[in-house]
Every structure is written in C-alpha cells, then in structure tokens.
Amino acid sequence: MRKVNGPRKLKHNVHRYTKNCNGFIQCTDKNCRFFAKQLRPPLDLEQIKKQCTVIGCMNCGGYLEHVDTCTVAAHYCFRGMKCTVEQIGTHNHAQYLSKHLSEEEKDMLAERLRVDPTVTPKAAIRGNNRRTGEVVDSVIDINPILATRDRTEYELNKIHEEIDIPRRGEFLGEFGKIMNTCPNYFLHAQVVPSSFLIIYRSPTINGYCRFQDFPAVTDVTYKAVEKGHYVCTAVIYVPELKRHTAIFQALLGGQKEEYFSQYFFAFFVDHKVRLDGTNFFLGMMLDFSMAQVNGFQQAYKRYTGKDDGMRYVKDCYMHWMQSVQRINSNHNIIKPEESAQFQKLVYVIRTTKDTDEFCRSCKELVTRYKYTYKWIKWWLQPTISSMTFQHCTSMNDTLQRHLYRTTNAVESFHHDLYRNMVHSLPLSLALPQLLNYIQSDVRILANYEEHAVPSTYNRVPRPKKKKTSSKKEVNDGRPLDITKELVDENIVLDLSYFDGQKIQDHTLSEKKKISRKKSVVSTKKLSEEILTASSHNSIGIPDERTVHLLDMKVEPFDIEELERMTKEVETGTEEVTQRIMCMDMKEVDQKECKEEKNNKII
Incomplete structure (x- = not known):
C-alpha cells in the first residue's frame, strides 16, 4: 500500500x-x-x-x-x-504472501537454529541436519518466502544475534571463554585477522613421546574449520594406545612460512627436542609443501643455530608415486607402449646414488619425453630433491632406514577427526571439539596408567574372512571402447565386412532370424492351448473376426477343420503341429506356407 x-x-x-x-x-x-x-x-x-x-x-x-x-x-x-x-473496503485481488516473518515463525526458525547452530542457508532450505545427517523439516514449511536463500541467510543472521550464537568470523569474544575451560593447553595465540595463529597441545602428552623410536608426522587439513583457516597436526605412535595420537596442533590463518616457522619452533621448545643423547629427535615427516619445509628449516636454525635442518626431514613416498602415476597416465606426455620404460627411468632417478647414472637418467627422461621437463625440474629443487632422491639427500641414515615412508598416519588421524566432528565449523565451535579430541586420548592414557585398562583388546588383528569373488555382470549395451579390448597387434582386418550389399544382407538375415524365432515360440504356445482344450473337450471360439491369443492376432479356424485337427491331435499325429506352424508363420513368410500347403494337398 x-x-x-x-x-x-x-x-x-x-x-x-x-x-x-x-x-x-x-x-x-x-x-x-x-x-x-x-x-x-x-x-x-x-x-x-x-x-x-x-x-x-x-x-x-x-x-x-x-x-x-x-x-x-x-x-x-x-x-x-x-x-x-x-x-x-474489500480487496479485489488475492491475498499476498507476507513479506515479514511473524513472531511465531521467528520462534520456529530460532528453535531450528538451536538444534543445529552450524546450519547453512542451503541446508536449512533442503532440510538437512549437518550434525546428525537426519532429514528434518525445511524452513520453507515455516514460511514460503524462506525459499530464497538470501532471505534465509538474512533471517538466520538476525536470529544468531538475538540468541547469542557465534557466527563465522566472531571468534575473539569466544576465545577467552575457551582458554578458561582448558588451562595450560595454549602456547601461542594471535587472533588478529591479518595474523591468525593459535598453538596448543596437551600438557601431559610429552611423557609418551618416544622421538628416538618414531618420527613425528605433520600435515595440514582445511575441512575441519571454516573457510580460510587450516588445522596443522603433528602425530606420533604411542605404544600404550597402539596407534598414533596428536601431540601438537595449531589453527592457521593461511599456509605461510612464518606460521609454520612459529609452529615448529614452539614444537622444539615445548618438547625440549634433543639432537643427540637419550630420547634424541629422529626426524619429522612432511609432504612436499614448500611453506612447511622452509618453515621447518627456519625454526631449526633458530632453535639450534645450524643450517643442516634437512637431515631431519623425510618425504612422503605416496605423494611422489601419485605424481608419477598422474604423469604416466597422461598419454599426451607418455605413450602407453612406453609406460614401462618411463617407470624404470623414474625408479632409477629416485634410488640411484651414482652421480653419473642420476644425470644420465634425467637427461634420457627429458630427451625421450620432452613434456616431462617442467615436471622433473620442479622435483629437482634443492629442498624437494633432498627429500626425494637418494643421490641428493642429506637425510640422516637412521631416519632414511626407518620403516616409515608415508604420511598416512596423520591422514588417518584427519579421517577419524572428520567422522567425529562436523566439517567447516566456525572457529568458536571447532576449537572446543578439537581440544576435546586431544583430551580424550589423554584420559585414556591416564586411565591406562592408573587402572591398567588397555585402550583395546585386539593385540593381534583378527584374520579377515576372505571375500568370495562374484562374477561381474557385463553390460551388453556398451561397445568395446577401452584400450585392453581395442588394442590387439594380431588383429585381422576383414574389409569385405563393410561392403554395402553384405551389410544389408546381414541386417535382413538377422531380422528374419528374430521373426522366425518369435513365430516358433508362439506356435508352441498355441499348440499347448489346443492340446489342453482338447483334453477337456471344450474349445471356445469367439464370434469376432480375429482371436487374441497370447497377445497375438491369429485368424480363426474353420469349425470343421478344427474338429478334424483335434481328432488328429488325440491320435498323436504330428501333422497338426506342422499345419499350425504353417498357419502361424503366414504373417512371417506367407509364400513358403502356401507352397508347403500345396505340396501336402498334392
């Protein structure tokens, strides 16, 4: 109005x-x-x-x-x-949809938000509970105007402010409360938007770290917290738990060298890392992130005053092999028939310690496969090659001979973390869950030490039942289109198959086979019907021009002819079947039926 x-x-x-x-x-x-x-x-x-x-x-x-x-x-x-x-007066048009939510509708939306504080506008419209995975009522049922995602986001933000639920980006006010609930856990905190770094760990976990036996494994994940922030975790194997556990963790505002430098320096100081003597530091396993490697070197130099930090860094073999596989499967770079030769070359490059053989293999790789030049050049960077190739490595012998070859331990930790907490949470909600995850392992260790209660009874893994292989059903609607089926050096080309007349004859013969097959089946069914009817001495013939029998149109028999055929069936003669087949195949090949009938009459 x-x-x-x-x-x-x-x-x-x-x-x-x-x-x-x-x-x-x-x-x-x-x-x-x-x-x-x-x-x-x-x-x-x-x-x-x-x-x-x-x-x-x-x-x-x-x-x-x-x-x-x-x-x-x-x-x-x-x-x-x-x-x-x-x-x-009275309106001469229909009632419009309300542009504003009523108080009752606001209360319903607020209740929906209390149940799932991290709900996104899209999930609220679809009716998904991101915490439990259950299907809940959509906000559209509250008011149809909430079908617009922007309007839903606006209403959710208003209710966030009213019921004091922290939103994304509102972390500073909640951080003080979190620190009070977990004293002695935090080592460093920068919560300025331009420089965000929070480092924490359990104060009692140091006594379970056996650095001389197992290297620490570090990696970064982004799924656990809101967009723009990352969780960096260091894990180590704890025999008392019979698995890896988190011993150091941090929330990062980005993947920068300065963040990782502060992170690793705090790690060295808190764990009082020793490079010799009892419980000496075996090393750290990282992926090939330049920010992580450079940050580790800076922290090591700051802690020890030396420049030999790469002696304590080991790479992830799985990351290297994944990169090799991606290049090998790209047929624009490596042809399928040269795949084996490429794998031999990269194996020699990684394992050889001889300088001449290493250089010769690198030159041969680039000469034979010129598009691998940029790829191998990246791997030959000083810090990367020191972690990857034995010819260039400066890694200490103990770490190099250790059984650990991948960062799967921390990847497994992240996978378990995703199963126990909601993804992409605001920092104010994600940090308490991360701290609780660390505290749970500490409680298990304390219970083990005080009451001798093990974390698991499965000291020896139970043998798994062998899965019975079942034959895979082949899809007959897919043509041969994969290399294994198409590439055959012994294939013989029959070009006569593609002659126009031959293809036409082949098509007609296939159609004739199909039609004859259908006619034989229908004839058998028709004979069975007649035999059954004759045994009961009752054959009903409608008065219509045609009879629908077994979904087929069959011309009606003459009554006298039908009686004579019935007597022949009872005496066991085979002439009935031939006549029925001849009559049924009239639609398929009428000419042949007439010739056969004339021959029998003669």
Whole structure:
C-alpha cells in the first residue's frame, strides 16, 4: 500500500496515516506460467512503472500490466504507544504472501537454529541436519518466502544475534571463554585477522613421546574449520594406545612460512627436542609443501643455530608415486607402449646414488619425453630433491632406514577427526571439539596408567574372512571402447565386412532370424492351448473376426477343420503341429506356407 497523506497530527497527541492499496501487477504473456497471476506491486508509483517496463516478468521477462482498481484504504492511528488500524473496503485481488516473518515463525526458525547452530542457508532450505545427517523439516514449511536463500541467510543472521550464537568470523569474544575451560593447553595465540595463529597441545602428552623410536608426522587439513583457516597436526605412535595420537596442533590463518616457522619452533621448545643423547629427535615427516619445509628449516636454525635442518626431514613416498602415476597416465606426455620404460627411468632417478647414472637418467627422461621437463625440474629443487632422491639427500641414515615412508598416519588421524566432528565449523565451535579430541586420548592414557585398562583388546588383528569373488555382470549395451579390448597387434582386418550389399544382407538375415524365432515360440504356445482344450473337450471360439491369443492376432479356424485337427491331435499325429506352424508363420513368410500347403494337398 502507498502512503496518501500523513502523518497528520490530531487532537490529544494522535497521529494518523492513510494508505491506499496499489492493486496488483500481472504478466500479459499467455505462454508464461505467471500469466494473469496477481503479484504484489512495489510501493512507489515510479518503482511500479520500472517493474512493469524495465525489469519485467521474473519468469519470461515480458511486460507487466498494473491493475490499479482496488479501492481499499487503511487508516493508522497512533495514540501514545498504541496503534489501531481501520480498513475501509474489500480487496479485489488475492491475498499476498507476507513479506515479514511473524513472531511465531521467528520462534520456529530460532528453535531450528538451536538444534543445529552450524546450519547453512542451503541446508536449512533442503532440510538437512549437518550434525546428525537426519532429514528434518525445511524452513520453507515455516514460511514460503524462506525459499530464497538470501532471505534465509538474512533471517538466520538476525536470529544468531538475538540468541547469542557465534557466527563465522566472531571468534575473539569466544576465545577467552575457551582458554578458561582448558588451562595450560595454549602456547601461542594471535587472533588478529591479518595474523591468525593459535598453538596448543596437551600438557601431559610429552611423557609418551618416544622421538628416538618414531618420527613425528605433520600435515595440514582445511575441512575441519571454516573457510580460510587450516588445522596443522603433528602425530606420533604411542605404544600404550597402539596407534598414533596428536601431540601438537595449531589453527592457521593461511599456509605461510612464518606460521609454520612459529609452529615448529614452539614444537622444539615445548618438547625440549634433543639432537643427540637419550630420547634424541629422529626426524619429522612432511609432504612436499614448500611453506612447511622452509618453515621447518627456519625454526631449526633458530632453535639450534645450524643450517643442516634437512637431515631431519623425510618425504612422503605416496605423494611422489601419485605424481608419477598422474604423469604416466597422461598419454599426451607418455605413450602407453612406453609406460614401462618411463617407470624404470623414474625408479632409477629416485634410488640411484651414482652421480653419473642420476644425470644420465634425467637427461634420457627429458630427451625421450620432452613434456616431462617442467615436471622433473620442479622435483629437482634443492629442498624437494633432498627429500626425494637418494643421490641428493642429506637425510640422516637412521631416519632414511626407518620403516616409515608415508604420511598416512596423520591422514588417518584427519579421517577419524572428520567422522567425529562436523566439517567447516566456525572457529568458536571447532576449537572446543578439537581440544576435546586431544583430551580424550589423554584420559585414556591416564586411565591406562592408573587402572591398567588397555585402550583395546585386539593385540593381534583378527584374520579377515576372505571375500568370495562374484562374477561381474557385463553390460551388453556398451561397445568395446577401452584400450585392453581395442588394442590387439594380431588383429585381422576383414574389409569385405563393410561392403554395402553384405551389410544389408546381414541386417535382413538377422531380422528374419528374430521373426522366425518369435513365430516358433508362439506356435508352441498355441499348440499347448489346443492340446489342453482338447483334453477337456471344450474349445471356445469367439464370434469376432480375429482371436487374441497370447497377445497375438491369429485368424480363426474353420469349425470343421478344427474338429478334424483335434481328432488328429488325440491320435498323436504330428501333422497338426506342422499345419499350425504353417498357419502361424503366414504373417512371417506367407509364400513358403502356401507352397508347403500345396505340396501336402498334392
């Protein structure tokens, strides 16, 4: 409704507003799904004109018609803190959908948010509970206007503020509360948006770290917390738990060298890392992230004053093999027939310690497969090659001979972490769950030490049952289109198969086989029907011109002929079957049937 006049100040401090109904707008295109649909117009007349001529219909984009024939007026009277509305007349159009949520609808949406504080607008519209995975009522059931994702996001943000649920980015106010619940856990905290780094660990985990026996494994994940932040975790094998556990963790505002430098330096200081003597530091396993490797070197130099930090860094063999496999499977770079030779070359490059053989293999690789130049050049960077190739390595012998070859331990930790917490949580909700995950292992270790209760009874893994192999069903609707089926050096090309007349004859013969096969099957069914009917001495023949038997159109038999055929069936003669087959195959090959019948008559 548009404002006509007001506010008019009346007696006794009464203010009065008057608004008239703007009518409705509708699409004039008969092919549009919104044709003659009465929609709410904008408030201002200029906006209505713009909506009708410039913006147009939201469905088809055509012109809209403004029907301003509604004579309803509303008087709003304000007396102090009270307002009364008086409507004059009746609307000549349908009731519009409310643009605002009622108090009851707001309460329903707030209850939905309390059950799942991390719900996103998309999940709220679809009706998914991100915590439990259950299907819940969609917010569209509360009010259809919430089908618009932007409107749902706006309403959710308003309720977040009202019920004091932290939103994404609102972490500073909650961090103090978290620190009070977990004293002595935090070592470093920078919560400035331009420099975000929080380092924490369990204060009692140091006594279970056997650095001389097992290297620490470090990696970064991004799924556990909100977008733009990362979780860096260092794990080590703890015999008391019979598995790896987190001994050091940090929330990062990005993957920068300075963050990793502070992280690893805090690791060295907190665990009082020794490079010799008892419980000496065996090493750290990393992937090939330049930021992580450079950060480790900076922290090592700052802690020890030496430049030989790469002696204590070991790479992940799985990351190397995945890169090799990606290159090997790219047939624009490596042809299928040269795959084995490529694998031999990269194996020699990785394992050889001889300088001449290493250089010769690298040159041969680039010469034979020129598109691998940029790939092998990346791997030959000083820090990367020192971790990867035995010829270039400066790794200490104990770490190099150790059984650990991959970072699967920390990858497994992240996988278990994803199963026990919701993905992409705001920092204020994710950090308590991360701390609780670390505390759970500490509680298990304390219980083991005090009451001798093991973390698991399965000291020896139980033998797994051998899976019975089942034959895979082949899809007959797919042509031969894979290399294994197509590439055959002994294939013999029969070009005569593609002659036009031969293909046509082959097609006709296949059609004839199919039609004859169908006719034989239908003939057998028809003979069975007659035999069954004759045994009961009752054969019903309708009066219609044709009989529908077994979904086939069969011409009706002559009554006298049918009686004679029935007697022959009872005596066991085989002539009936031949006649029936001849009559049934009349539609398939009428000419052959006539010749056979004439021969029998003669």
